[in-house]
Each structure stands twice: as structure tokens, then as C-alpha cells.
Amino acid sequence: MGKELKVQLEGILENQGLARAIAAAYVSQADPTVEELTEVKTAVSEAFSNAAIHGYGMKGGTVNMEFAFTSKDTVMIKIMDKGVGIENIAMAMEPLYTTDTGQNRSGMGFTVMESFMDRIKVDSKPGEGTAVTMIKKLDTYYGI
Numbered sequence: 754m755g756k757e758l759k760v761q762l763e764g765i766l767e768n769q770g771l772a773r774a775i776a777a778a779y780v781s782q783a784d785p786t787v788e789e790l791t792e793v794k795t796a797v798s799e800a801f802s803n804a805a806i807h808g809y810g811m812k813g814g815t816v817n818m819e820f821a822f823t824s825k826d827t828v829m830i831k832i833m834d835k836g837v838g839i840e841n842i843a844m845a846m847e848p849l850y851t852t853d854t855g856q857n858r859s860g861m862g863f864t865v866m867e868s869f870m871d872r873i874k875v876d877s878k879p880g881e882g883t884a885v886t887m888i889k890k891l892d893t894y895y896g897i
């Protein structure tokens with residue numbers, strides 16, 4: 754148990770800032786650098802907005818977020834929705850792949866998550882929802 758945090762919030766874009774702030778507050782416990790904090794916030798933003806936009810089609814629905822330190826300096830973050838799910842996960846994670854038919858999305862969300870976090874795992878089933886698990890080792894370095 755320890756420092757674990759579980760948060761449930763409505764999957765609407767209005768809550769994206771709150772999701773980022775919660776992630777920042779949690780990770781701050783490990784004394785991250787400003788850069789690491791920005792990376793975590795951005796990755797969480799991408800996963801959360803995907804849940805709201807794609808998972809729930811902008812109609813809202815529950816998003817669960819789980820935070821845990823798997824070691825003193827390694828954080829694990831899980832973002833889950835019970836939305837439409839992803840048919841082909843490997844394809845969805847390809848850079849520039851998007852199912853958005855408008856001009857709004859660039860298809861770079863997963864690529865951003867992958868570049869800012871050390872590991873990312875996507876579990877998803879059509880009709881059941883999506884879980885994105887991200888792990889990042891923080892460069893917590895004390896002294897000279």
C-alpha cells in the first residue's frame with residue numbers, strides 16, 4: 754500500500770488540467786527535476802485526453818488513475834477507461850496513426866508517452882475499454 758493513490762474522475766477534457774496536477778503532486782514526492790515533472794504531466798495528459806476523446810467520444814465516462822512507487826525512484830501510472838477500446842493496439846501506437854477524421858489530431862499521443870516515459874503498456878479490448886500503464890525512473894540525485 755504505502756504511497757499508492759487511486760483517483761476516479763470524469764473523463765471530460767475540462768478535467769485534463771486536474772489530471773495533470775494530480776500526477777504532478779504525486780510524482781513530486783520523489784523530488785523529480787522540473788523536466789521530469791513536465792514529462793510525466795504531458796504523458797498523463799495524452800493518456801487522459803485519449804480516454805475522453807477516443808474512449809468516451811467526448812460524452813464523458815469514468816476514468817480511473819492509479820499511482821504507485823515501485824521503488825524509491827520509479828513511478829508507475831495507470832490510466833483506465835471503460836470506453837470503446839482499441840481494435841489494433843500495435844497500429845494505434847504507430848506514430849502519426851489516428852482514427853480522427855478531422856484535422857484536430859496528429860496521432861502522436863502514444864509516441865509522446867513512449868518518449869517521455871521508460872515503459873508503456875496498453876491493454877485494450879473493443880467494447881470493454883483501455884488501460885495504459887506507464888513507468889518512469891526518476892533521476893533523483895542528492896548531493897554532488
Ligand SMILES: Nc1ncnc2c1ncn2[C@@H]1O[C@H](COP(=O)(O)OP(=O)(O)OP(=O)(O)O)[C@@H](O)[C@H]1O
Nearest residue numbers: 803804807808845851852858859860861862863883
Ligand atoms: N483510450 C482510448 N480508447 C479508444 N481508442 C484510443 C484510446 N487511446 C487511443 N486510442 C486510439 O489510438 C489512436 C492513436 O492515439 P494517439 O494518442 O497516438 O493519437 P491521437 O489521439 O489520434 O492524436 P493526438 O494524441 O496526437 O491528438 C487514436 O486515434 C484512437 O483511435
Ligand SMILES: [Mg+2]
Nearest residue numbers: 799803862863
Ligand atoms: Mg491522443
